[in-house]
Amino acid sequence: MKRAPFTEPILHVDMDSFFVEVERRDDPSLRDRPVAVGGTGDRGVVASASYEARANGVTSAMPMRYARRLCRDLVVVSAHHAKYRQASEDVFSIFRSFTPLVEGASIDEAFLDISGLRLHYEDPEQVGVEIRSRLRAETGLPGSVGVARNKFLAKLASETAKPDGLLKVAAGAEVEFLHPLPVTRLWGVGAATSAALERLGIATVGALASAPVETLRRHLGSTMGTMLYDLAWGKDERPVDPDGAAKSISVEQTYEQDLADRSLIEAELLRHCVKLSGRMRRVGKLGKVLAVKVRFADFETVHRRLTLADSTNTGRDMFRAGVALLADIDLDRRAVRLVGVGMTDLSDSTAPRQLTTHHEWENVADAVDQVHRRFGDQAVLPARLAATSESISERGVS
Numbered sequence: 001m002k003r004a005p006f007t008e009p010i011l012h013v014d015m016d017s018f019f020v021e022v023e024r025r026d027d028p029s030l031r032d033r034p035v036a037v038g039g040t041g042d043r044g045v046v047a048s049a050s051y052e053a054r055a056n057g058v059t060s061a062m063p064m065r066y067a068r069r070l071c072r073d074l075v076v077v078s079a080h081h082a083k084y085r086q087a088s089e090d091v092f093s094i095f096r097s098f099t100p101l102v103e104g105a106s107i108d109e110a111f112l113d114i115s116g117l118r119l120h121y122e123d124p125e126q127v128g129v130e131i132r133s134r135l136r137a138e139t140g141l142p143g144s145v146g147v148a149r150n151k152f153l154a155k156l157a158s159e160t161a162k163p164d165g166l167l168k169v170a171a172g173a174e175v176e177f178l179h180p181l182p183v184t185r186l187w188g189v190g191a192a193t194s195a196a197l198e199r200l201g202i203a204t205v206g207a208l209a210s211a212p213v214e215t216l217r218r219h220l221g222s223t224m225g226t227m228l229y230d231l232a233w234g235k236d237e238r239p240v241d242p243d244g245a246a247k248s249i250s251v252e253q254t255y256e257q258d259l260a261d262r263s264l265i266e267a268e269l270l271r272h273c274v275k276l277s278g279r280m281r282r283v284g285k286l287g288k289v290l291a292v293k294v295r296f297a298d299f300e301t302v303h304r305r306l307t308l309a310d311s312t313n314t315g316r317d318m319f320r321a322g323v324a325l326l327a328d329i330d331l332d333r334r335a336v337r338l339v340g341v342g343m344t345d346l347s348d349s350t351a352p353r354q355l356t357t358h359h360e361w362e363n364v365a366d367a368v369d370q371v372h373r374r375f376g377d378q379a380v381l382p383a384r385l386a387a388t389s390e391s392i393s394e395r396g397v398s
Ligand SMILES: [Mg+2]
Pocket: 014, 015, 016, 017, 018, 108, 109
């Protein structure tokens, strides 16, 4: 059965008061209190404010001195940027486990093009729900999701859904969502543009949409006038544009109970490679560089990467390389809480490539994929994994 493409294939995921939530995760005494992360000294500035602090008027980029005056019981926490970078990496790995088409907009926010997941989800909203619950479960952090036809609407939707929410702007209902909003919610409307619009008597997106485009061009300049008019009608053609470094696809899992045994860790690696292979086939990608990630119980994270002789998307190739990388990691002294595997240096699998002896295995892998599509992920497991899956589920970590 062929399904029509998603009418709302773009997600904007934005973590909620990111730095504050990372600090709260690590220090639960900060929960439910007004918190500002930033410089604590005399000249410090607020980098991130909790919603409790925002309710008292505290905003980011505000001098900390002023924030303390606005909010008497404000808890000020100094920033730990290395920690935020790690959390950002974890969050983006989750995004990339859904699609390689991830465009980072900042440390804690990205656009995702999920058109390629059509066969696996009835509605793009389900992908958003799953991403939010994985963010919670695997990073302990809340994120909001906007789902829409394009990037512009998806971003407005996630802003509207905040904090800790999800909003889909259904195709066809865009104007209804957009037109009551104030013009200041549109991209590119800063102080100067909003003053110019105010002089024209335009306060809402709806008013902007019903203004003659020529008037807008004359008063705002041709480029800005045209852009705002298009946005007011929900038009935005920009594709999700993954930047070079971000072109990767990965699978990882944090376990409820740490893995203390190398063979269990290898079995998890194999399971991830099979899943990764399926995802890469689904989006028609081959990868050239394989990366393995292991996080220990004490949160130290180790990365190893290997450039393969040939680009591949077979689970077997990836597992072989991954096991070689694991051999280089000391797994005997500490238990492992997370295992991940990813591929970078992606190319299209339809591109001409040298045929190797792998292609026989690819046929097998294709057959496995077909069975998965029909019967679900547990239907066919490589023999080695089938042998160990029982001990994994016994440990309650599957
Ligand atoms: Mg954010």
